[in-house]
Amino acid sequence: MRASLVLITIISVVRGTTRVRDTLAGDVKLYPPNGEYNVNPDVHLRLTFPSPPSIGTSGKINVYNSKDMKLVDTLDLSIPSSPSLYGNGSVEADDADKTKYQTNIIGGLDFYFYPIIVRDNTSTIYLHNNKLTYGHTYLVEIEPGVIKLAGGSFNGFTRDQPWKFTTKRHGPKDGIRKVMVAADGSGHFNTIQGAIDWAPANPRELTSIKIRDGYYEEIIFCQYKSHLFIHGESGGIVTVGYPNNAAFNPPNRQGPPRSAVFSFRGCSDLEISRFTINNYLPGQAEALIVNGERIILDWMRINGGVNAFTTYGTVYVHNSNITGKGDTVLGYGSVYWQHTRIESTGAVTWTRTPQGIHGHIFVNCFLIGLEGNSTLARLPENPEEGEDNWPYAEMILIDTRTSGITPEGWGPVQGPPFDSSQVRFWEYNTMDLQGQPINTSRRLNVSRQLRLPKDHKYLVEYRDPAKVLGGWNPIVIYP
Ligand SMILES: *[C@@H]1O[C@H](CO)[C@@H](O)[C@H](O)[C@H]1NC(C)=O
Ligand SMILES: *[C@@H]1O[C@H](CO)[C@@H](O)[C@H](O)[C@H]1NC(C)=O
Ligand SMILES: *[C@@H]1O[C@H](CO)[C@@H](O)[C@H](O)[C@H]1NC(C)=O
Ligand SMILES: *[C@@H]1O[C@H](CO)[C@@H](O)[C@H](O)[C@H]1NC(C)=O
Ligand SMILES: *[C@@H]1O[C@H](CO)[C@@H](O)[C@H](O)[C@H]1NC(C)=O
Ligand SMILES: *[C@@H]1O[C@H](CO)[C@@H](O)[C@H](O)[C@H]1NC(C)=O
Numbered sequence: 001m002r003a004s005l006v007l008i009t010i011i012s013v014v015r016g017t018t019r020v021r022d023t024l025a026g027d028v029k030l031y032p033p034n035g036e037y038n039v040n041p042d043v044h045l046r047l048t049f050p051s052p053p054s055i056g057t058s059g060k061i062n063v064y065n066s067k068d069m070k071l072v073d074t075l076d077l078s079i080p081s082s083p084s085l086y087g088n089g090s091v092e093a094d095d096a097d098k099t100k101y102q103t104n105i106i107g108g109l110d111f112y113f114y115p116i117i118v119r120d121n122t123s124t125i126y127l128h129n130n131k132l133t134y135g136h137t138y139l140v141e142i143e144p145g146v147i148k149l150a151g152g153s154f155n156g157f158t159r160d161q162p163w164k165f166t167t168k169r170h171g172p173k174d175g176i177r178k179v180m181v182a183a184d185g186s187g188h189f190n191t192i193q194g195a196i197d198w199a200p201a202n203p204r205e206l207t208s209i210k211i212r213d214g215y216y217e218e219i220i221f222c223q224y225k226s227h228l229f230i231h232g233e234s235g236g237i238v239t240v241g242y243p244n245n246a247a248f249n250p251p252n253r254q255g256p257p258r259s260a261v262f263s264f265r266g267c268s269d270l271e272i273s274r275f276t277i278n279n280y281l282p283g284q285a286e287a288l289i290v291n292g293e294r295i296i297l298d299w300m301r302i303n304g305g306v307n308a309f310t311t312y313g314t315v316y317v318h319n320s321n322i323t324g325k326g327d328t329v330l331g332y333g334s335v336y337w338q339h340t341r342i343e344s345t346g347a348v349t350w351t352r353t354p355q356g357i358h359g360h361i362f363v364n365c366f367l368i369g370l371e372g373n374s375t376l377a378r379l380p381e382n383p384e385e386g387e388d389n390w391p392y393a394e395m396i397l398i399d400t401r402t403s404g405i406t407p408e409g410w411g412p413v414q415g416p417p418f419d420s421s422q423v424r425f426w427e428y429n430t431m432d433l434q435g436q437p438i439n440t441s442r443r444l445n446v447s448r449q450l451r452l453p454k455d456h457k458y459l460v461e462y463r464d465p466a467k468v469l470g471g472w473n474p475i476v477i478y479p
Helices: 192-198 456-462
Strands: 008-014 017-022 026-031 036-039 045-048 060-065 070-076 103-106 109-112 116-119 122-125 137-142 147-149 163-167 178-181 207-211 214-217 220-223 226-232 238-242 262-265 268-273 276-279 288-298 301-303 309-318 321-324 329-331 334-338 341-344 349-351 360-363 366-369 394-398 401-403 424-428
Touching: 109 220, 178 192, 192 207, 192 220, 192 226, 349 394, 394 456
Parallel strands: 036 163, 178 207, 207 226, 214 238, 220 262, 226 268, 238 276, 262 288, 268 288, 276 301, 288 309, 301 321, 309 329, 309 334, 321 341, 329 349, 334 360, 341 366, 360 394, 366 401, 394 424
Antiparallel strands: 008 017, 017 026, 026 045, 045 122, 060 070, 060 137, 103 109, 116 122, 137 163
16 A cells, blocks of 8 residues: 555654654654653653544554663554443453453553544554653654554554654652652653652652643552642643543452542542543543542542542542532542532432441532432442442531432432431531522431531531541641
8 A cells, every 4th residue: 555655754853842754644743752862751652643643453553672672562453442442331341251452550450441542633652551661762663554544544653763762861869759740741750640650658758749731641540559649730720531431441350440530549648639530431430539548639620420439438528529420429438528519410429338437528518410300319229239228328418509409309218128217318508509598398208407406416526527537637738
């Protein structure tokens, strides 16, 4: 084919940009620029074309170490990403399926992933994490077929005419406690995962990871790290996103869920603040899972599908906005919510409080049903999980504004019949968006309205985060 004869010539190398002329593609912009030095080893490789590229189903991307021409990483485009490429298949792992899928080890856990993602005219290549290291020159070969353009295949880079860059000599100096992540390469890391992989597991002092304004398309998995403060440079401009869900990444037989964009597992004394997390797939598609003690969310925007935000442990959520598509908060943890807005199709929460701890306490929050028929929490029949139907579920609303919530407010609370006498679906002073009291006369009879003076002691307890969160008094850190 004609495209296979195409030669590429580098026509300009200026620091910060390189253009490659491809007779089929025209000018192609490369990041990192061809010949660049001081590249972070967690770099994602970007090619920007004059028109939108598409991804092929054959060919390889090979990365060699220039010193000995040893192959350090390969992405083989003939391997499918997942049993459910569009996230619309089964959410059960099929043990009989022996197909090999694109797999990346992220923070120690295996995930299916897309080796290339195209957004507008840019294709971003995701090498396997942690294959590149400091102090090496790498040569990238992109075989024909990997990237397609109208009229043929991008004739890429060959072993003899590769895309070349050199990584930084060293990572952050010992003793550094504050690092910067920047997608444009101006920080210590290009990716949030790169900074998390670097962060010490259990330091005495706080490790601060600042994310420079930009877009970060990556799955992030952080386990067994503590004393972390991860924050956007300025509110609202830092966005983390990925198309993930429980069909694209079905759960392993054992182990944590893999369907979220950002997960913390066994991470304590953590604050995340000032950035957005988006999960682009429908279905069970968590934007954020937190699991650990003393976790703070401040000024966050969390947008996902079903179970958009899943909680275990002790969590304080402050000044944040969450949107989701049913059971938007899946809550196993003790969570104190303040000045936070949740917008949900379907139930706002599925509150699964275990016995002996507090559940969800909302104070001065906004809970919005997007289709006019949401409930605040439900306890549906769930025989598959073979569990008792969460008879200690607790969700308390204090001075909270609502709209789009049914007059029943709560439920369904379904059998097999269980003793719901310990369920606490309680409210005090629930208002509409204008601050007028809600008519609660038709509330589900499992729920109850708190009243003064009778319920004074409960109100005092629930207004105190430390009482709700097992003695922890959360203090928000501001950048
Ligand atoms: C992207 O491709 C479109 C369609 O070919 C083109 O109009 C546009 O200028 C391109 N954008 C960039 C930034 O190259
Ligand atoms: C999933 O979506 C793809 C693309 O839209 C479609 O071709 C396929 O049939 C769908 N699969 C299922 C199981 O719905
Ligand atoms: C949350 O939404 C409210 C209302 O739209 C807005 O005023 C507030 O700034 C938002 N907060 C964040 C963190 O996006
Ligand atoms: C809620 O309303 C939406 C939109 O009208 C509808 O599609 C959905 O089935 C309703 N859900 C319930 C539980 O009634
Ligand atoms: C509340 O709703 C009930 C039944 O829907 C109605 O009888 C009652 O008058 C309402 N109360 C107020 C204060 O509007
Ligand atoms: C609550 O309502 C259900 C049906 O709506 C009824 O079966 C049940 O007996 C009621 N429970 C109490 C404690 O009133």
